[in-house]
Amino acid sequence: MAAWLQLLSLLGLLPGGAAAAAPPAPAWAPPAPELLEPARFALRMYNRGRAPGTWATLGAVRGRVRRAGLGSLYSLEATLQEPPCNDPTVCQLPLSKKTLLCSFEVLDELGKHMLLRRDCGPVDTKIEENTNETLNMVLPLANQHPLPKDFTDKMASIFKNFATTYNRTYATKEESNWRMSVFTNNMIRAQKIQSLDRGTAKYGVTKFSDLTEEEFRTIYLNPLLREDSGRKLRRAKMPNDPAPPDWDWRPKGAVTKVKDQGMCGSCWAFSVVGNVEGQWYLNQGSLLSLSEQELLDCDKVDKACMGGMPSNAYEAIRTLGGLETEEDYSYRGHMQACSYSVDKARVYINDSLELSQNERKLASWLSKNGPISVAINAFGMQFYRHGIAHPLRPLCSPWLIDHAVLLVGYGNRSSNPFWAIKNSWGTDWGEQGYYYLHRGSGACGVNMMATSAVVD
CATH class of the missing domain: 3.90.70.10 (Cysteine proteinases)
Known part of the structure; x- marks a missing residue:
C-alpha cells in the first residue's frame, strides 16, 4: 500500500480503516419550546426524498436563536436516530443503526423556514459525514495534532507549489500556518472522495484548496x-x-x-x-x-x-x-x-x-x-x-x-x-x-x- 493510503488507513478514512472509540451520545436538558418547530423542519429536510420506512427520527435538541429584522436565525444541535439499513449503496451510515449528531442553521422569515446549513455525523466516529451527504472530514489539523514528519514535509512542499501557482499570499505567519492546516485537511478529504467515486474523475489540488468547507x-x-x-x-x-x-x-x-x-x-x-x-x-x-x-x-x-x-x-x-x-x-x-x-x-x-x-x-x-x-x-x-x-x-x-x-x-x-x-x-x-x-x-x-x- 502506498504511504499516502497507509496514512489514510491509519486515520480511519478508508473503508475498513481504524475507527475511533465511541464517545457517549450527549445528554441534554429538554429543549426550549421555540426550538422544536425549526428542529422538526430541519428533520423534514433531512428526510426529504427518502421512503417513509427509512426516515430518521428526532432525539435531543439544543440551540440558540438570534433575531434580525423580521427574521430569526436558529443555530441548533440535535441527535437523530437512523433506522436499520442493509444496502451499503444507499445507507446514510456504515452500520445498521446509529445515532447522528447534527448541526443545523434554520432561518425563519415571516413564518417561512429555510435551511441554510446542516452537518451531521455519527456520534461514534471521527469521520463526520455532512448531510449535504458529503464527507466532511473533521480531522486533526496539522498544527494541533502533529502528523508524521515525512508527510508534513511533503504537504509543505505541495502547499508551497499551490501558493505559487494560485498567487496566494497571507498577511501573517500564523495565517499561513492555518491555511496550510486547512490545505492538509482538504487533501485528505479529496483522497477520501477519490476513493469513493465510481467514475473517472480525479480530485486533488485546486484553487479552492486553502478554503474550509464552510468558507467554500x-x-x-x-x-x-x-x-x-x-x-x-x-x-x-x-x-x-x-x-x-x-x-x-x-x-x-x-x-x-x-x-x-x-x-x-x-x-x-x-x-x-x-x-x-x-x-x-x-x-x-x-x-x-x-x-x-x-x-x-x-x-x-x-x-x-x-x-x-x-x-x-x-x-x-x-x-x-x-x-x-x-x-x-x-x-x-x-x-x-x-x-x-x-x-x-x-x-x-x-x-x-x-x-x-x-x-x-x-x-x-x-x-x-x-x-x-x-x-x-x-x-x-x-x-x-x-x-x-x-x-x-x-x-x-x-x-x-x-x-x-x-x-x-x-x-x-x-x-x-x-x-x-x-x-x-x-x-x-x-x-x-x-x-x-x-x-x-x-x-x-x-x-x-x-x-x-x-x-x-
Missing part, C-alpha cells in the same frame, strides 16, 4: 436552491424522438467563453444568462456575451451574491425588458445600484419553461433546442480536477442542490456516459472551466431543476 460553501455556492422556492414555470412539451448518441453545442457556436463569478454566490445568474445566450443564438442567429451583473443589481426577488433561483431570474429579464451585453454592463461580483437601460438591451425573452426530469428526454431536448440551465449538488467540486464524476447517491443527494450550472452537451468516454457542464469558476478550474458528470443516474440531482428561456 458560503462564498461560492447557493443555498437558496435547496428550497426550490422560485416561481413555478410552465411545463415544456418534451420531444419523443430518441436523442443522438452525443451532442455538443460548443463547436456549434451556441456557447460563450467560460466566465468567473468570483467570490460571489451568483451561479444562478450565470446559469440563466448562459441559457439565454444559447437561446438567442439559436433563434436570432448571433452569439452575444450577456450581463450577469444586470441580474445581480436589478432582480429584486433574488439575493445577488447570497443566491437566487433561475425561475425568478427569467421573470426579472422579462419584466426588465431584456439583457444588456457584458461589454455594456460589466461584471463586478457584488451588488450595486441597478443601472439597466432599456435602450441598451440587446436580447429579450418571451417566456421560460420547466423541463422533464427524464435524462433521455433532456438529452433530446438539448440536442434540438440548446443549452439547459440546471442545478446540482456540488459535492466534491471543490477538489475536482478532470474526468467524469460519479459519486455514490447518498454522498451527492439530489435533494440538497446548491449550485446552478449550464448543460452544453453530452456523450461517452470509454463507455462512461456524461453530461458536459459549463461552470462559472473560471478556466483555471476543472477541465478548462468545465465539469463532467455521470449521465443517466440522476447524479447529484442534475435532472431535478432543468429550465430554459423561450425566445420567439
Whole structure:
C-alpha cells in the first residue's frame, strides 16, 4: 500500500480503516419550546426524498436563536436516530443503526423556514459525514495534532507549489500556518472522495484548496436552491424522438467563453444568462456575451451574491425588458445600484419553461433546442480536477442542490456516459472551466431543476 493510503488507513478514512472509540451520545436538558418547530423542519429536510420506512427520527435538541429584522436565525444541535439499513449503496451510515449528531442553521422569515446549513455525523466516529451527504472530514489539523514528519514535509512542499501557482499570499505567519492546516485537511478529504467515486474523475489540488468547507460553501455556492422556492414555470412539451448518441453545442457556436463569478454566490445568474445566450443564438442567429451583473443589481426577488433561483431570474429579464451585453454592463461580483437601460438591451425573452426530469428526454431536448440551465449538488467540486464524476447517491443527494450550472452537451468516454457542464469558476478550474458528470443516474440531482428561456 502506498504511504499516502497507509496514512489514510491509519486515520480511519478508508473503508475498513481504524475507527475511533465511541464517545457517549450527549445528554441534554429538554429543549426550549421555540426550538422544536425549526428542529422538526430541519428533520423534514433531512428526510426529504427518502421512503417513509427509512426516515430518521428526532432525539435531543439544543440551540440558540438570534433575531434580525423580521427574521430569526436558529443555530441548533440535535441527535437523530437512523433506522436499520442493509444496502451499503444507499445507507446514510456504515452500520445498521446509529445515532447522528447534527448541526443545523434554520432561518425563519415571516413564518417561512429555510435551511441554510446542516452537518451531521455519527456520534461514534471521527469521520463526520455532512448531510449535504458529503464527507466532511473533521480531522486533526496539522498544527494541533502533529502528523508524521515525512508527510508534513511533503504537504509543505505541495502547499508551497499551490501558493505559487494560485498567487496566494497571507498577511501573517500564523495565517499561513492555518491555511496550510486547512490545505492538509482538504487533501485528505479529496483522497477520501477519490476513493469513493465510481467514475473517472480525479480530485486533488485546486484553487479552492486553502478554503474550509464552510468558507467554500458560503462564498461560492447557493443555498437558496435547496428550497426550490422560485416561481413555478410552465411545463415544456418534451420531444419523443430518441436523442443522438452525443451532442455538443460548443463547436456549434451556441456557447460563450467560460466566465468567473468570483467570490460571489451568483451561479444562478450565470446559469440563466448562459441559457439565454444559447437561446438567442439559436433563434436570432448571433452569439452575444450577456450581463450577469444586470441580474445581480436589478432582480429584486433574488439575493445577488447570497443566491437566487433561475425561475425568478427569467421573470426579472422579462419584466426588465431584456439583457444588456457584458461589454455594456460589466461584471463586478457584488451588488450595486441597478443601472439597466432599456435602450441598451440587446436580447429579450418571451417566456421560460420547466423541463422533464427524464435524462433521455433532456438529452433530446438539448440536442434540438440548446443549452439547459440546471442545478446540482456540488459535492466534491471543490477538489475536482478532470474526468467524469460519479459519486455514490447518498454522498451527492439530489435533494440538497446548491449550485446552478449550464448543460452544453453530452456523450461517452470509454463507455462512461456524461453530461458536459459549463461552470462559472473560471478556466483555471476543472477541465478548462468545465465539469463532467455521470449521465443517466440522476447524479447529484442534475435532472431535478432543468429550465430554459423561450425566445420567439
